[in-house]
Amino acid sequence: MPELPEVETVRRTLNTLIPGKTIDHVTVKLPRILQKPDDPDLFAVRLIGRTFQSVKRRGKFLRLILDGLVLVSHLRMEGRYGLYDKDMPIEAHTHVIFHFTDGTELRYKDVRQFGTMHLFLPEEELRVPPLNKLGLEPLEAEFTLDAFRQALGKRSTKIKPLLLNQEIVVGLGNIYVDEALHTAGIHPETPACDLKKKEQERLHHAIVQTLSAAVAAGGSSIKSYVNGQGEMGLFQHNLKVYGRTGEPCLICGSSIEKSVVGGRGTHVCPHCQKRPKNVDIIESSGKLKVSNNSVKRRLDGIQS
Structure with a gap:
């Protein structure tokens, strides 16, 4: 899309x-x-x-x-x-x-x-659907750091699906969320409420930087996209993680990994984007293993 x-x-x-x-x-x-x-x-x-x-x-x-x-x-x-x-x-x-x-x-x-x-x-x-509930425009003056922090609020939603929500920030899809998160050094599974102020600042800057560069390049022609004159975009040649599964990270050389986050294929560098410990919940032999004690206590309460 x-x-x-x-x-x-x-x-x-x-x-x-x-x-x-x-x-x-x-x-x-x-x-x-x-x-x-x-x-x-x-x-x-x-x-x-x-x-x-x-x-x-x-x-x-x-x-x-x-x-x-x-x-x-x-x-x-x-x-x-x-x-x-x-x-x-x-x-x-x-x-x-x-x-x-x-x-x-x-x-x-x-x-x-x-x-x-x-x-x-x-x-x-x-004033009416489909435009009336759209969020911040990331390339407009309204997209200040304070406005971005307010939009994120204290939501516990993982940051990638939250950024894909058009009621938070508009225009971001799978490609540019992956790219911005990599630039900011943030794992896509990080709960939004766990982002530190410096991480919020880096992510805000990365969103603007990534989108601005992509606009300057005419967008990304991954499949069939062309502009109104039939011309392809060129930003796909500058992608750092999206579509580069198994290739070396351009920053550290680690292999880019692909997983599913929020139902969407997601590309990360496991070294530059450390997976947050508080979502390190895995299933093994039918039992839940939880690395975060507060999450474990909540799960224990539910299971009891």
Whole structure:
């Protein structure tokens, strides 16, 4: 799934391509992409004669601003936009086409068919789902260290799944959480409440640093991601842990390990990111072995 750097790159690309273009008509070939309104005819009618003004982003969502409406679009797994001349062949899996009065077309292609589109009145999109509960924007001025610490709070959730929660910090997915945690020297299973102030500071800096570098490189093309002009990102060449299972850590030389944390494949350096002792709970011969006494007492109480 495209994460913040990829969606930001698409936003920047589209912002050079479609502002000033007026919609003549709209073709919807896969109605289930549409969430609001879910009627393809109504969706198309509401857009006729509208002119694109700019393209913005909230988390992993694109906000395509028109005169009098806002189109909120989520690319999900493999959604992509491209600007084409109307005479160019239409590729397979093209589900929505915005036909412009100048003879060009903005086409939305989605092999996996998981993408979504919502139409809202201006500013309405920020007050209702899917945008109203999103967390801090990590590349905006609002993402201060104090704001980050407040968002983490005293939660006992492991730090990786917490960072993947879009209500905490937006735009982070599997790739950049793994990378930021490695840069900060924090194991993904560390409970958020156990992070020391210096670790919080390192992680805050690592998130901004990692995302900024990825945006500058045009994102990471791990599978099928390209920007609005069909260009691949380059940040995959700078990844330090993600997708490098068994390869040497670029810092210490230890082999990168892969495990599952919070249901997601997770890459760590076992030397640079020490596994926290207070989650060192393993199962052996049907019995729990717990290295942390406070956790052990709680488990003993439950079992009794």
